[in-house]
Amino acid sequence: MNSNVTRSTEVFDTEALRSPWGQLRETFRYGYLLRNLVQRDVKVRYKNSLLGVVWSLLNPLLMMMVYTVLFTILRPNNTIQYFHIFILVALIPWQFLAGTVMGGTVSITQNSSLVKKVFFPRALLPTSVMFSQLVNFVLSLVVLVVLLYLSGIGLTRHVLWLPAILFTQMVFMLGLALMLAAAQTFYTDTLQIVQVGILAWFFLTPIFYPFEDFAQTTEMLGLSFNAARLMRWINPMASIVDSYRTVLWGTMSSQGQPVAMDPLMLARTFVTAVITLVIGYTLFSKTEHLFGEKL
Structure with missing residues (x-):
């Protein structure tokens, strides 16, 4: 029998909906559908x-x-060398995030007819948005690498950290996309809130300014704190963008030595990303059986 026909007649295991782990297993079973959704997007x-x-x-x-x-x-007194590369290294992962979050938010509502008529793991919809945005990210990354070499910056062995940084970002984004997709299904003004939030988030993330611009010691409301460290803790994208910049743009120090990654900070960011994914997937799996009624 033709494999495509076989796949099209597979039965969705409704018993698996009783637990998030069961839903996760069903999601992996539908890998071919994820591929088709990404190609469609x-x-x-x-x-x-x-x-x-x-x-x-x-x-x-x-x-x-x-x-x-x-x-x-x-x-006008900017002393950052290769400022255009400095911005591009941060802008590419940011656009990856923005596209995934915005597209993921409306992934259920924009596919309402599919959700109401066909049984399949709904988590595939926001996940497919992320992977379709990954295509753009990879293409942009190729252009970035070319520009790095044309600018005389090049790459060092620290570029081997890139898969770990990318995986951390994808885990974080998927958690947000699942969370917001569920919220948008119940509250249609979620998208407007996300649009405003993305804009504010953009300026709070060091895209066009370095972390060094944050004062080491800042006082507010009688409290003294390290603004740069606080930003890394409360804004996962600040840490992720800084990691990309470290292994790509900032590959050489003023002494001509490769700049090293901060594994501890990346590990902390990964923990935050995993927590975000667990929360997002749990909320999504607990509410997806109501999506058909709300659409």
Whole structure:
């Protein structure tokens, strides 16, 4: 029998819905559906587009140019070398996050007919958004590496940290996407809140400024604290962006030696990411049986 026909007639194990672990097993069983959803998202994104997939490469480059010009004017005494690369290294993972969170938020509501008519693990919808955005991320990363070598920066052995950083970011983003997808299904103004939150989050993350801009000691409401350290703790993307920047843009120190990663900080961020995923997946799995009624 044709494998595609066999797959199309697979029975969704409703008994597995009784526990999050059972739902997780069902999700892995539907890996082929995840692949099809990702392919669909990528095709729809570039359908009737004049430049097609080239936009994935142009978008971060154009944004890099805008921010470079803007902040060069706003900060005429800027001493950061290769400032355009400095921005691009942080902008690419940020766009990965923003695309995943925004798309993940509406992934259930925009597929309401599919959700109401077909039985499948609903978590595949926000997950497919993340993997379709991963395609853009990888393409942009290739352009970044080319620019790194053209700028004379290149790469060092510390680039081996890149998979760990990327995995940490994906775990964190998936947790957020699941959480927000469930919230949007019940409260349709969630998307508007997310849009405002993403904008504020962007400026609170060191995209176009270095961590060194945070004062080591800051006083507020009579309390004294290390602003840079606090930002790393409360903003996982600040730590993730700084990690990308360390292994890509900041590969050489002023003494000409490779800049080392901070494994402890990345480990702390990974723990935060896992907690976010556990919370997001638990909320999603506990409410997904109501999605059909709410849509």
